[in-house]
Amino acid sequence: MKPPMVQLNREAYLGFLEETLEADSLDEVRTRLAVLDRALSRPPGDLPQLFAVNGPGTEVCLRTDVLQAEIARIGAVYTLKRARYYLRRLRAGASKPKTTGVNDINLCRWKEYDEIITDSLWLVNRRDTSGAHLGWYWGNFVPQIPRQLLLRYTRQGDWVLDPFLGSGTTLIECRRLGRHGIGVELNPQTAARAKELVTQEDNPHGVTTRVFTGDSVDFDFAAAVKELGVDQVQLALLHPPYHNIIQFDDDPRNLCNAPDVESFLELFGRVLENTNRVLEPGRFLAVVIGDRYSRGEWIPLGFYCLERVRARGYLLKSIIVKNFEETRGKRHQKELWRYRALAGGFYVFKHEYILLFQKR
């Protein structure tokens, strides 16, 4: 559900806050804020003249519930000094946005972004299946993963590279959020289907989302981005096969067919290096990966991949653990896995990793 928003006349609102800051008593502050509070409770389009927007570009768009909570907070303070502190914060929220430069999050209004996860444990219990997200591809990630990463590590109009595109989830999210996206997928049928789906998704921001068929080990990313009119991408999102857990096809170049873990990591490393060539310094690279189990031994693919990225000079920013329910393959084998776990002395996988790195 979309949060309630209100559009106020920016100049008028800032002027109102300025005058409130000059109030001589807490009572006066409260009386003035009650006027604003009442205005926020009126139906949209029925704002008092004082705050009414009088033309495009004259508005500031604010979360109504967050603003009302701030007004209530100011109403409850004991000193004028404290009230002014919160009033100055409201003023900053309607003034020039303060961002880190890698996203569009206005830090002066950080309370409005409750969709954005900041904890390292992600419990995503329902896959987003809206729009072109069909969930048809065995081995795809939930769209919430690219969505969170795009919101957190890109700005509108930035470029995103996904070298293991699969069904195109990342590019569908790019369209929704107004980011340009480039995806490379080895399997021609999968790439063709991804292309179909991505173009089915609305493109309200008019971004470019391009699907290439190719081997990301040696695909010329630089030429691809250049062809699209840019030199670099601002986010790389890598979701490789979890080695041979799912056999995507028989192509020996597919990372799922690497004969052993070492060769898998070698190929992964080459995709990393290739990606690194086009990733802008200071920007982020995310790897989504799970571990696997083989011949009585837990193979920590996630940690091995993590080390491969760090070895290339990247700064590790976070290790996120995300839950997952049974994949389609395992759903019917749940009981069998429980038996195997009890017999084999291990635990059944219920998590994967989202590893976050910053390019220095």
Ligand SMILES: C[S@@+](CC[C@H](N)C(=O)[O-])C[C@H]1O[C@@H](n2cnc3c(N)ncnc32)[C@H](O)[C@@H]1O
């Ligand atoms: C885990 S899936 C990615 C799923 C994707 N995130 C989605 O939501 O659909 C990994 C994909 O990487 C592809 N792949 C494997 N090796 C590749 C390579 N060398 N170059 C490009 N794609 C490759 C596989 O065919 C598979 O579709």
